[in-house]
Amino acid sequence: AQRVTQPEKLLSVFKGAPVELKCNYSYSGSPELFWYVQYSRQRLQLLLRHISRESIKGFTADLNKGETSFHLKKPFAQEEDSAMYYCALRDSGTYKYIFGTGTRLKVLA
Amino acid sequence: DSGVTQTPKHLITATGQRVTLRCSPRSGDLSVYWYQQSLDQGLQFLIQYYNGEERAKGNILERFSAQQFPDLHSELNLSSLELGDSALYFCASSIGPEPGDTQYFGPGTRLTVL
Numbered sequence: 001a002q003r004v005t006q007p008e009k010l011l012s013v014f015k016g017a018p019v020e021l022k023c024n025y026s027y028s029g030s031p032e033l034f035w036y037v038q039y040s041r042q043r044l045q046l047l048l049r050h051i052s053r054e055s056i057k058g059f060t061a062d063l064n065k066g067e068t069s070f071h072l073k074k075p076f077a078q079e080e081d082s083a084m085y086y087c088a089l090r091d092s093g094t095y096k097y098i099f100g101t102g103t104r105l106k107v108l109a
Numbered sequence: 110d111s112g113v114t115q116t117p118k119h120l121i122t123a124t125g126q127r128v129t130l131r132c133s134p135r136s137g138d139l140s141v142y143w144y145q146q147s148l149d150q151g152l153q154f155l156i157q158y159y160n161g162e163e164r165a166k167g168n169i170l171e172r173f174s175a176q177q178f179p180d181l182h183s184e185l186n187l188s189s190l191e192l193g194d195s196a197l198y199f200c201a202s203s204i205g206p207e208p209g210d211t212q213y214f215g216p217g218t219r220l221t222v223l
Binding site: 044094 | 142151152153154157164165166167199201206208209211212213214215216217
């Protein structure tokens with residue numbers, strides 16, 4: 001069955017430190033993967049998607065099919081990065097979206 | 110506000126009742142998505158519509174139904190409500206139905222079932 005796993009509920013890092021938010025998936029086909037972010041008192045929003053191979057707000061995510069991972073990385077965390085991050089997979093057959101349980105990132109001053 | 114709007118913001122009701130949540134997409138967006146966010150189940154995709162037609166179905170219970178109207182607004186109907194249906198219900202819209210089309214989320218409707 002398709003599944004998205006975010007093993008960390010909470011990740012705390014100091015400002016300026018590197019950040020890696022883990023996401024592993026279980027999917028038999030070619031996955032379409034996304035990262036969504038929800039800042040405090042704001043709406044959920046798309047951060048990036050693997051098909052675009054983009055860098056948004058300094059974040060990047062590389063799809064590793066061998067490890068079935070799509071970890072979100074940023075070399076130098078900023079306080080404004082503190083938010084809830086969700087990894088999601090879209091089933092290209094059924095068009096269903098499957099979300100991970102989310103990781104709360106806290107960037108400490 | 111030209112973004113996604115949802116009404117009502119809050120809804121408190123009793124078990125066994127039926128409620129309707131409403132979503133108005135961004136101007137020009139043809140696709141609408143519904144999600145449920147609860148403490149125990151996290152964020153769950155419920156259903157997607159594109160231009161009035163059902164496009165994808167997720168973990169939507171049989172007690173729940175949705176539709177997208179000709180003016181592109183959408184309604185999510187929840188019936189025979191149970192305590193476990195208490196959650197934040199989001200809708201999102203995008204210009205098209207594809208994963209490359211960015212979804213824009215609404216503020217959500219918080220449903221409390223007593």
